[in-house]
Amino acid sequence: MRVLHELQTRGPGIAYGNGRSYGDQCLHPGGVIWHTAGLDHFSHWNPDTGVLTCEAGVLLQDIQRLLGPRGWMLPVTPGTQLVTVGGAIANDVHGKNHHALGSFGDHVLRLWLARSDGEWIECGPTQQSPWFAATVGGMGLTGVIVRAQLQLRRVAGPWLDTETIPYSSLEEFFALADDSEAAWEHTVGWIDCLTGGVSSGTRGIFMRANPSAARGGAIPQPKERRMLFTPPVSLVNRLTLRPFNAAYYHLQRSRAGRAVQHHEAFLYPLDGLLEWNRMYGPRGFYQYQSVVPPHARLDATHAMLREIARSGEGSFLAVLKTFGDRSTRGLLSFPRPGTTLALDFPNRSERTLRLFDRLDAIVLEAGGALYPAKDARMPRHVFEAGYPRWHEFLPMRDAGMSSAMSRRLFGS
Structure with a gap:
């Protein structure tokens, strides 16, 4: 697979989705960035269950506007639709309904992860769950998220x-x-x-x-x-x-x-x-x-x-x-x-x-x-105080993934 070849032959680097993070986690000054915009295909859609499998470069906006008129939408989205599925998982984004439906990771059924050592990992909440827990909110540092399976929710309208x-x-x-x-x-x-x-x-x-x-009237045209x-x-x-x-x-x-x-x-x-x-x-x-x-x-x-x-x-x-x-x-x-x-x-x-x-x-x-x-x-001591499980994350990290943020928070 081309993604695995890129990770093995060029790096260390970091995945870059649509660049909507306000921080430096998808930046790698002087190093390699893997732009995932080309991973924008819908792989499978089940209109009866609302389960969607798509590549990580798909924008949340594309999902909402394609499947919303068909009665299905993402349960959780952040304050912008212009982020990729991979970025939403890597940041475990939240919306205005956390008290009701949690964060984005709560609605990910499976994901497929490419590692720089050539390993291909399929994981989920009950399948290789340690890898799933490290990747959801893992800032792109466990590998490149290539594909994901999402559970959408049925809606009456927009x-x-x-x-x-x-x-x-x-x-x-x-x-x-x-x-x-x-x-x-x-x-x-x-x-x-x-x-x-x-x-x-x-x-x-x-x-x-x-x-x-x-x-509420005519649907506004974007x-x-x-x-x-x-x-x-x-x-x-x-x-x-x-x-x-x-x-x-x-x-x-x-x-x-x-x-x-x-x-x-x-x-x-x-x-x-x-x-x-x-x-x-x-x-x-x-x-x-x-x-x-x-x-x-x-x-x-x-x-x-x-x-x-x-x-x-x-x-x-x-x-x-x-x-x-x-x-x-x-x-x-x-x-x-x-x-x-x-x-x-x-x-x-x-x-x-x-x-x-x-x-x-x-x-x-x-x-x-x-x-x-x-x-x-953010200084390293502030990160470690706010994320006390960071030491559990380190063994799951991909040595071939590096960003400006990872160098600041983890030293590499």
Whole structure:
């Protein structure tokens, strides 16, 4: 097989799907990258059971748009459809419905893994399960995922019954999240991180949704909008952040209440503008996404927001979600019971990195972790504290797989 030949004759390297990770796990400066875009074939589809076998380079968007009209969709997707199946497995991605349906790896039945020593491994939750546990969330370091078998879910249509609720404190957010968990499949909050980090001043928007049998009107035709240029400086800065956040809050507040919404608009709002990352200018941005356990969620979130406020930095894309009380299949999977906060910061070099060091200390004290899929600077000690099973992962690692992230976290 050509994939095995490539792995044996050229390397070490790392698989690269569609490049949607915000971090450096699919980068290999000065080394080999295996682009999996050509592995984009559907191998088998069972319309009675919803079991799909496809190659790892297939985009989640392709699955949704092909099989959604036939009554089947992926149970779990992240905030963008423009990621590959292989990347979704390697990061064990999660969506807005973790409390209801877990993470992406919970719906993988089998996967096929090519190793640089020429070995071909077929594994699943009950078949060679140690290999499966190491590969789900394994950052592409156990080999190249070539093919996967996925369990899709039956759906009545592409619509969601949604509700938008403004909130004015973290306590109110957590009350909404807790009250929504039993009755709503999707829950997520946007938070205005510039409003203080104190209980009386942290405003935001809480959104929840359920699959709907209703027809919400004509299905929107996909429109490709692009950020056509990279401005010389970040458009997200001290002058723009406060009016950006205020405008977004008041716009969403004006839409408060119930509505029927197409699932793409609710689940993938950023896919409406391709190359949106260009708004951060030539220096780009960092995303900082953490998870803290339930007992620490209020104090740790308050502390992070206070630290951000004191730093003078801020984030427009600030997402607050709760994870359900569910175990994960991957040794290095990020989702776990608790609260996750995701923040985007313009890259201001050392100033931004010093803020992250202070946030790291809060996360570590709370017993939390950072998300490797969104990380480009996590120190090794922070990774090891957040992923205590990392030593179980090391024997499963492929010596022919190496990335910028693996060198930072594992030394090679």
